[in-house]
C-alpha cells in the first residue's frame with residue numbers, strides 16, 4: 463500500500479490570507495487534495511478527483527457563480543488523469559474511485575477513468591442526483607457524472623473506527639483497509655476516507671473542515687473567508703460542527719496514530735507532499 467498525495471485543482475478566490483490564512487497576495491491559493499493509492503490487491507484507488515478533463519475543456523459545465531467566486535484555474539496539469547500518467551500509470555489502472563462527496567470540485571474527474579467503480583454514500587448520491595434549490599443546482603453538476611454507470615453505494619452501518627462509525631469499501635475479493643467514515647454536515651452523505659498504510663492510518667476528511675487549525679488546536683480557529691464559505695455550503699450546520707468537534711478530539715487524542723488532512727488546506731497539501739515515506 464503506497465499513497466500519493468495529488469493536488470487536482472487550484473482555486474484562487476479573492477481575499478488572500480483572509481480567505482486561506484496563508485497567501486500573501488490579493489488572492490488565496492486553495493488546492494483540491496486527492497489521493498492515489500497503490501493497493502496490494504485492488505489496483506489503483508483514487509480518493510476524490512478534483513477537476514477533470516471535461517471541466518478544462520468545457521468550463522461552462524461548472525456554474526458561473528462558483529467559477530467566478532472561487533476563481534478556478536482549470537488547467538490540464540492539475541487533472542488526476544494527467545498526474546496518473548506522469549506517475550507512469552494508465553488511466554485504466556484506476557479501478558476504484560472513492561468520493562468524500564459529489565461537489566463540483568471533487569467529482570470533476572470521474573469520466574477520465576472509465577474502468578473505475580465509483581464508491582460513495584447512498585445519501586450523497588441521492589442528494590446530488592436530486593439536487594434542488596439555487597445552491598444545490600450550482601454545487602452538484604450532472605454533466606460531471608454523465609455516462610458513469612458503475613456505482614457502489616453504502617449505508618451508514620458498518621464497523622467502529624476510533625470511535626466513529628465506518629463502512630469498509632468493497633473493492634474486490636481481498637480485504638483492503640480502506641474505509642468510508644461518514645462525516646455528515648457539509649452535504650447529506652459526506653464521508654471521510656480512512657486508509658491504513660505501513661506508516662499508520664491516514665484520514666482524508668474531505669470538506670469536514672477547511673483549515674488545519676479547526677481540528678489541530680483545542681480552540682477552533684479558521685480564517686474568515688473559509689469560515690464563511692463553509693457556512694454558505696453546509697447542508698446541516700449542527701451536524702457539521704458536531705463532526706468537526708469529533709475530528710478535533712481524534713486529531714488531538716490520536717496524533718501519533720492517525721494523520722488527518724482535509725481537501726482544501728494549502729499547508730496540509732504542502733506538508734503531505736513533502737513527506738515521502
Ligand SMILES: [Zn+2]
Nearest residue numbers: 565567669725
Ligand atoms: Zn470542496
